[in-house]
Amino acid sequence: MRLGVNIDHIATLREARKGNEPDPVQAAVLAELGGADGITVHLRSDRRHIKERDVELLKSTIKVPLNVEMSATEEMKSIMLTILPYQVTLVPEKKDEVTTEGGLDVIINQNVLPDYIRELEVSGIRVSVFIDPDKEQIRTAHKIGVKIIEINTTKFSECKERTCEREELEHLYDVVKFSKKIGMEVLAGHGLNYRNIQIFRQLKDVEEVNIGHSIISRAAFVGLERAVREMKDLINFLR
Ligand code: PXP
DSSP states (O other): OEEEEEOHHHHHHHHTTTSSOSOHHHHHHHHHHTTOSEEEEEOOTTOSSOOHHHHHHHHHHOSSOEEEEEOSOHHHHHHHHHHOOSEEEEOOOOTTOSSOOSOOOTTTTTTTHHHHHHHHHHTTOEEEEEEOSOHHHHHHHHHTTOOEEEEEOHHHHTOOSHHHHHHHHHHHHHHHHHHHHTTOEEEEESSOOTTTHHHHTTOTTOOEEEEOHHHHHHHHHHHHHHHHHHHHHHHTTOO
8 A cells, every 4th residue: 555645734834924934845855755655735726735836846856656636627737737747636625625525526527527537648647536435426437437536535534433433444445346346546545544544554455545634743743852952952052
């Protein structure tokens, strides 16, 4: 199972001061050093964190594949056809949401998606669709030519008890098996963390997980003590 690291929160922190730090490119390089198999960013229509420039710089800097989450708009398509990332993931986007809420409804969008996806694929970009773990959605995605899906793991991640987790895992297992059987590449993500990944990793047919919030949250804690010590040393002329 590959690990794609979502670094949006680094840009969110930068935008808190509208300055230059922390820099998502630096974060991506460190994530690569830590073993990330891919870097993911979400270029939102409102540009609240990641900007086009970040995507351009990431594309030319990182060695691992770059995956850009985006809504299926004409604006996003034309940006991606210029930058040409390794992969884009189509997600639904709501103006006031704090994070992606649910998968893209492939059934509702089945008439517009095929041409949109084909245009990106013809330019060599892999296209994944973020989708709820629902066989009807997945069947339709397959019917309209989607080859890669990222299964939304929110419901599993929000479980408070083991029974709920076990039930959701079983459901995901069934959905993943179905998706693989019809020939799809299966990725997954949303809400996965250091605890639930130990259960989730049993789904061996999932080829990649995308994780952001819990990794960046943990990074703040594993790095905080050192950051304070460095400042303390500077104040005391020890550096
Ligand atoms: N996959 C998709 C499609 C997402 O939108 C996000 C959040 O940006 C993630 C995965 C990562 O979710 P989390 O930050 O909860 O790990």
